[in-house]
Amino acid sequence: VKKITEPSGPAVISMVELVSEGFEEEWVADDDGDSYLVPPGWDVDGICISSQSPTSPGLTHYWSQFEPADHPSSYPFPHTGRYCAGLWWSNGYGEPHGDDQDEWLITPELFVSNCVDLELEFYSVYWMRGHGCIPHTYVKASTDGGVSWDTVACLQNDEFYFPGATGGPAGTGWNWNEYPIEIDLSAYDGSSSLMIAFHYARSVGLWMVDDVVLQGVVMEWPLGTYHVEAVVMNYGTFNESNFNVNATIFEVTDTGDKVFYQDNVMVTATMCPGDDAT
Incomplete structure (x- = not known):
């Protein structure tokens, strides 16, 4: 993130x-x-x-x-x-x-x-x-x-x-x-x-x-809409495209971790090895 x-x-x-x-x-x-x-x-x-x-x-x-x-x-x-x-x-x-x-x-x-x-x-x-x-x-x-x-x-x-x-x-x-x-x-x-x-x-x-x-x-946390910006990177040796990125952010509490944010995004751009995208 x-x-x-x-x-x-x-x-x-x-x-x-x-x-x-x-x-x-x-x-x-x-x-x-x-x-x-x-x-x-x-x-x-x-x-x-x-x-x-x-x-x-x-x-x-x-x-x-x-x-x-x-x-x-x-x-x-x-x-x-x-x-x-x-x-x-x-x-x-x-x-x-x-x-x-x-x-x-x-x-x-x-x-x-x-x-x-x-x-x-x-x-x-x-x-x-x-x-x-x-x-x-x-x-x-x-x-x-x-x-x-x-x-x-x-x-x-x-x-x-x-x-x-x-x-x-x-x-x-x-x-x-x-x-x-x-x-x-x-x-x-x-x-x-x-x-x-x-x-x-x-x-x-x-x-x-x-x-x-x-x-x-x-x-x-304040009530309202949160905007999460994340970076993904191709650590492999082949070009990659059309893949899903899953993101989950947890809030740690004294009664255990609870999901604060969760989303799934499709990356359609072609990413060469070493490329990153926001």
């Missing part, structure tokens, strides 16, 4: 939710073959395999579908619904790594090349501050399919303070799910690939995440 002439009209602009996850749907086997269950389409990775004790199988040291009944106090950890995503600090029980933790909850890979003003919002419960508290809850982003990760927020160092917040039933020092945590991801506007991870490192308190929304403004 040599050139595409767009209509003169304005582009179509709309706000869309690229991710909207409340963790209510049953978690399924992980596609990468490890032992974890995952929200459909998501990924869970880590080093932990156990829970706090044989009598507390719901207090997992890795990301799992969490409900208040799993906790002795029955705190209302989910922001809405019955479930949230959550994990517990490791006391070392049943863990080959002792009390070490390196646990990842990862969104599906998104294609946001036509998106701007990206923003992540979620509700969360975690230990926010206090004597001896070390960073352990991170939000990270990847633009290379999860090969490398940027830290976009450390929930301890980048303290999210909400005036009037109570700390919930856990009390002072805790971030409760009263207010959403909002993180500006506009640095990743237009990325051909984007993944977001909730990364829990070390063993300090618990972490609950619910109602995750990643949204952005989508710039779509």
Whole structure:
């Protein structure tokens, strides 16, 4: 394709939710073959395999579908619904790594090349501050399919303070799910690939995440008539004439490729080897 002439009209602009996850749907086997269950389409990775004790199988040291009944106090950890995503600090029980933790909850890979003003919002419960508290809850982003990760927020160092917040039933020092945590991801506007991870490192308190929304403004092609100009060339060793040229242009979206343009043109001119025609 040599050139595409767009209509003169304005582009179509709309706000869309690229991710909207409340963790209510049953978690399924992980596609990468490890032992974890995952929200459909998501990924869970880590080093932990156990829970706090044989009598507390719901207090997992890795990301799992969490409900208040799993906790002795029955705190209302989910922001809405019955479930949230959550994990517990490791006391070392049943863990080959002792009390070490390196646990990842990862969104599906998104294609946001036509998106701007990206923003992540979620509700969360975690230990926010206090004597001896070390960073352990991170939000990270990847633009290379999860090969490398940027830290976009450390929930301890980048303290999210909400005036009037109570700390919930856990009390002072805790971030409760009263207010959403909002993180500006506009640095990743237009990325051909984007993944977001909730990364829990070390063993300090618990972490609950619910109602995750990643949204952005989508710039779509203007409505109207498009003119596509293409060049064909005879790479063979014989003259060619009266042949068909098929052209298909795909638009890449996060739900798969869709046909944006398709046409068939008959070339009647005689083209000698090495000739090209528009």
